[in-house]
C-alpha cells in the first residue's frame with residue numbers, strides 16, 4: 001500500500017490550485033451574490049485539462065487517473081462551490097456517459113469539443129418534477145422512434161448546466177414497461193427545436209452554477225443519438241452516478257478545507273478572555289475534528305477513485321465516500337461559522353457561503369438517504 005501521491009499527481013494538484021487561486025476564487029463571492037456563471041474562468045479550463053477529466057487523450061481529454069480527477073475537483077471546490085459544481089457535473093454527469101457508453105463515432109463527434117471547452121459544458125437530465133431519488137418511478141419523459149429520429153416529450157427539473165452548454169444527455173422512457181429496461185440515454189443538443197430551457201432556479205447555494213427546468217415538446221434528434229443499447233439507460237445512469245459521487249465528495253472536501261482555513265485564520269487573530277480564540281480548547285477541538293474529518297473523507301474518496309481505476313464496479317465505495325464527505329463538509333462549515341461567531345453569520349466573510357454551498361452536497365447526485373440505502377444493501381446482501 002502506498003499512501004503517497006505520485007510526482008505527477010503532486011504537480012497536477014499544484015497547477016490546478018494555482019489556477020483556481022488566480023482565476024476562480026477571487027470571483028467566487030461576486031458570482032454567488034449575482035448568481036452568475038464564471039464564463040471567463042471556465043473558458044480557460046479547457047486548455048488546462050479541467051473539462052476533459054473523464055475523457056481519454058485520444059478524444060482530446062486529459063486521460064488522467066481518477067485520483068487526479070478528484071484532486072482537481074477538490075481544488076475547484078476550495079475556490080468556488082458553484083463553479084466546481086458545474087465543472088463536476090460537466091465531467092462526471094455530462095461527459096462520462098458518452099465516454100463510457102458512446103460508440104467510436106459518438107465519442108469522436110462529441111468529446112473533443114467538450115474537452116476543449118469549445119462546446120461549453122455538458123449536462124445530464126435525470127430528475128423530473130415528480131422526483132429524483134426513485135428514478136424508475138419518476139421518469140416519465142418518453143422517446144419514441146419515428147423513422148430514423150427519436151421524438152422526445154416530457155419535462156426535467158433541477159438540471160445543472162443546460163444554459164451554458166451544447167448538449168443534455170437525457171434519461172428517457174423508451175418502453176412503456178414498468179421495469180428497469182424501459183429506459184435509455186439520448187444525447188439532445190441544447191439548440192434542438194422544442195427543447196425549452198426555463199429560467200435559472202433561485203437557489204440557497206452553489207449560485208454560480210446554473211440550474212434549470214427543461215421541457216421537451218416533440219424534440220426530434222437522430223436515432224444515432226442513443227447511447228449504447230436501447231433499454232440500458234437506468235444501468236448506465238447508475239454507473240455514471242458512481243463516478244459523479246466521487247466528484248461531489250471531492251468537491252465537499254474542498255469546501256470544508258476552505259471553511260477550516262478561514263476559521264483557523266480568524267481564530268489566530270481574534271481574542272476573547274485574554275487569549276486568542278485558537279488558545280481556547282473548545283475552539284481547538286473543533287479545528288482538530290475538522291482536520292481529522294477532512295483527511296478521513298479524502299482517504300475514502302481516494303480509495304473509491306483507486307477502486308474505479310482497477311476496473312469493475314465501485315458503487316459501495318463511491319456511496320460511502322460521498323456520504324461521509326458531504327456530511328463532514330456540512331459539519332466543518334457549520335463549525336467554521338461558530339468559530340467566527342457573528343462574523344461567521346455575516347456575508348462579510350465567506351464561511352456562510354461555504355455552508356450554503358456544502359448543503360447541496362448531501363442532496364445532489366443521490367441524497368444521504370439514498371447513499372445509506374445503497375451502502376446497507378451492499379452490507380446486508
Ligand SMILES: Cc1cc2nc3c(=O)[nH]c(=O)nc-3n(C[C@H](O)[C@H](O)[C@H](O)COP(=O)(O)OP(=O)(O)OC[C@H]3O[C@@H](n4cnc5c(N)ncnc54)[C@H](O)[C@@H]3O)c2cc1C
Nearest residue numbers: 124125126127131132133158159160363364365366367369
Ligand atoms: C443545485 C442542484 C443541482 C442538480 N443538478 C442535477 C442534474 O444536473 N441532473 C439531474 O438529473 N438532477 C439534478 N439535481 C436533482 C437532484 O439530483 C435531486 O434533487 C436528488 O436526486 C433528490 O431528488 P428529489 O429532490 O426529487 O427528492 P425526492 O426524491 O423527492 O426525495 C425527498 C426526500 O425524501 C428522501 N427519500 C426518498 N426516498 C427515500 C427512501 N426510500 N427512504 C428514505 N428517504 C427517502 C430523500 O432522501 C429526500 O430527503 C440537482 C439538484 C439541485 C438542488
